Amino acid sequence: MAGLARIDLTPAEIDRLAGELDVIVESVARVSEIATPDVPATSHPLPLTNVFRADVPVAPVDRDAVLAAAPASQDGKFLVPQILGEDA
Amino acid sequence: MSDLTRISAATLAEKLSAGEVSSVEATQAHLDRITAVDGAVHAFLHVSADEALATAADVDQRRAAGEDLHALAGVPIAVKDVVVTKGLPTTAGSKILEGWVPPYDATLVERIKAAGLPILGKTNMDEFAMGSSTEHSAYGNTHNPWDLTRIPGGSGGGSAAAVAAYEAPLAIGTDTGGSIRQPGAVTGTVGVKPTYGSVSRYGLIAMASSLDQAGPVTRTVLDSALLHELIGGHDPLDSTSIAEPLPGLVAAARQGATGDLTGVRVGVIRELQGEGYQAGVLARFQESLAILEAAGATIVEVSCPHFEYALGAYYLIMPSEASSNLAKFDGMRFGLRVVPEDNPTAERVMSATRGQGFGDEVKRRIILGTYALSAGYYDAYYGSAQKVRTLIQRDFDAAFAQADVLVSPTAPTTAFKLGEKLDDPLAMYLNDVATIPANLAGVPGLSLPNGLSDDGLPVGFQVLAPAKADDRLYRVGAALEALLEKNWGGPLLSQAPELEVAR
Numbered sequence: 001m002a003g004l005a006r007i008d009l010t011p012a013e014i015d016r017l018a019g020e021l022d023v024i025v026e027s028v029a030r031v032s033e034i035a036t037p038d039v040p041a042t043s044h045p046l047p048l049t050n051v052f053r054a055d056v057p058v059a060p061v062d063r064d065a066v067l068a069a070a071p072a073s074q075d076g077k078f079l080v081p082q083i084l085g086e087d088a
Numbered sequence: 089m090s091d092l093t094r095i096s097a098a099t100l101a102e103k104l105s106a107g108e109v110s111s112v113e114a115t116q117a118h119l120d121r122i123t124a125v126d127g128a129v130h131a132f133l134h135v136s137a138d139e140a141l142a143t144a145a146d147v148d149q150r151r152a153a154g155e156d157l158h159a160l161a162g163v164p165i166a167v168k169d170v171v172v173t174k175g176l177p178t179t180a181g182s183k184i185l186e187g188w189v190p191p192y193d194a195t196l197v198e199r200i201k202a203a204g205l206p207i208l209g210k211t212n213m214d215e216f217a218m219g220s221s222t223e224h225s226a227y228g229n230t231h232n233p234w235d236l237t238r239i240p241g242g243s244g245g246g247s248a249a250a251v252a253a254y255e256a257p258l259a260i261g262t263d264t265g266g267s268i269r270q271p272g273a274v275t276g277t278v279g280v281k282p283t284y285g286s287v288s289r290y291g292l293i294a295m296a297s298s299l300d301q302a303g304p305v306t307r308t309v310l311d312s313a314l315l316h317e318l319i320g321g322h323d324p325l326d327s328t329s330i331a332e333p334l335p336g337l338v339a340a341a342r343q344g345a346t347g348d349l350t351g352v353r354v355g356v357i358r359e360l361q362g363e364g365y366q367a368g369v370l371a372r373f374q375e376s377l378a379i380l381e382a383a384g385a386t387i388v389e390v391s392c393p394h395f396e397y398a399l400g401a402y403y404l405i406m407p408s409e410a411s412s413n414l415a416k417f418d419g420m421r422f423g424l425r426v427v428p429e430d431n432p433t434a435e436r437v438m439s440a441t442r443g444q445g446f447g448d449e450v451k452r453r454i455i456l457g458t459y460a461l462s463a464g465y466y467d468a469y470y471g472s473a474q475k476v477r478t479l480i481q482r483d484f485d486a487a488f489a490q491a492d493v494l495v496s497p498t499a500p501t502t503a504f505k506l507g508e509k510l511d512d513p514l515a516m517y518l519n520d521v522a523t524i525p526a527n528l529a530g531v532p533g534l535s536l537p538n539g540l541s542d543d544g545l546p547v548g549f550q551v552l553a554p555a556k557a558d559d560r561l562y563r564v565g566a567a568l569e570a571l572l573e574k575n576w577g578g579p580l581l582s583q584a585p586e587l588e589v590a591r
Contacts, residue, residue, distance in 0.1 A: 002451075007443050007446065030400050042481060070420075
């Protein structure tokens with residue numbers, strides 16, 4: 001699960017979290033007792049549809065300010081590690 | 089000048105507009121108070137003294153020039169560190185964002201700046217707003233001003249403690265499962281979670297997008313109404329923002345303060361009392377009901393049978409949404425980047441960065457959410473939780489057919505000791521049992537102090553209203569506040585022990 005969530009954990013963390021998560025999952029699983037097929041699901045408190053704002057151009061956030069807060073940048077772009085050739 | 093920190097925001101605003109005091113004086117008084125007590129309280133992660141004083145001086149100048157200013161212009165405010173502020177560091181209490189300075193303002197911050205409120209600084213919180221005690225902050229916990237060995241509540245413990253310790257008259261909080269109301273309850277202050285969509289979420293670092301809502305943290309109900317009217321209302325940058333005007337919140341608070349609740353039906357939620365609630369909390373609750381009845385309200389009992397499943401549904405929906413929202417912390421565009429030694433591909437950089445940058449509770453919730461959303465478990469966990477959400481909304485609909493507002497204790501207990509529940513996530517989660525249903529249904533809730541428990545610590549009283557009827561919170565809240573303060577002979581906070589002042 002931690003691999004799927006892209007979080008490196010130490011062996012000690014895995015031991016502790018696995019125990020805690022078992023207890024939590026057992027407790028929250030009770031929701032299935034009352035979630036019968038006739039009950040519709042709710043994803044959002046106040047359903048809204050087709051929300052658009054006026055099609056007016058506005059100035060974007062300043063690029064240099066965005067890049068200044070990045071871990072690394074070059075030539076006006078984010079500088080990121082190698083993204084291809086992964087095993088995972 | 090120290091008394092400028094003890095008065096309400098409404099009173100300070102009157103003094104400012106009457107020219108009795110300047111905003112520079114008021115802002116400096118609060119900065120001095122922060123210097124004097126925040127070493128012990130640790131409500132602030134960052135204090136922006138220069139920026140605050142510059143705003144104050146500008147407001148004073150504009151006022152002197154006869155400009156028409158907002159009613160709260162010049163009244164200082166503190167902002168929870170989960171809200172982005174252009175030019176001021178924003179960490180959300182996490183090491184993964186240490187040193188990040190946002191290039192833009194949240195909509196609510198834009199409104200605060202446009203109205204001329206000096207921003208004193210950013211307040212401490214549980215990392216990414218995940219917790220009920222601020223003990224999950226990566227920068228050390230905040231202390232409860234009533235007893236420095238106790239928790240200030242969470243996640244917005246910094247904002248609540250700042251207001252309770254007279255470091256700020258106003259603060260901004262965010263509430264996903266109770267993070268405004270529970271800290272309010274345990275620090276003897278007022279906090280409001282508005283209707284979902286009442287205040288823009290643009291510029292909030294999201295935990296659970298269908299539950300998060302920003303709102304006011306203050307010492308009085310009227311101050312909350314004033315701040316809610318300032319930050320609320322439609323924002324085209326938040327597609328879940330309600331495209332209608334707010335109801336009259338300040339007017340409702342002023343009406344309530346007369347103490348007359350004739351014709352108001354108050355519903356007591358049967359499932360949010362009894363087992364698990366401290367005796368002193370229940371005793372104050374019953375006394376408050378008697379006060380409301382004496383003020384002309386009709387008390388009815390209502391049942392919300394599915395509320396017992398709310399905590400379970402919440403701890404599936406919230407982590408699921410959080411696991412998705414926090415995927416953006418990948419070490420590429422902002423914040424921390426940890427590069428592992430061999431073969432540092434983007435995916436390995438992301439895992440190393442998150443392993444080092446996130447704290448325990450954030451890791452727990454992301455992994456729980458990843459599990460709840462994974463193939464084969466989705467229907468049983470996330471799908472079931474969404475159905476419970478429907479059932480809880482139906483409980484609210486039925487209850488609001490019988491009552492104009494619903495009431496309960498805000499939190500089952502008073503402030504517990506720092507460290508007491510840190511190693512027991514489930515015990516920590518139970519603090520939010522009475523506040524979570526409102527987030528699941530999107531309805532508004534207010535907490536106000538209604539007395540001290542047997543242990544001498546403050547107790548909170550929660551008022552809930554139907555969606556978009558936030559004005560009812562302020563009417564009932566202001567009435568109870570006025571009648572309680574008449575009995576006490578002043579605000580509850582005046583009974584708090586004085587903090588030692590550092591020099």
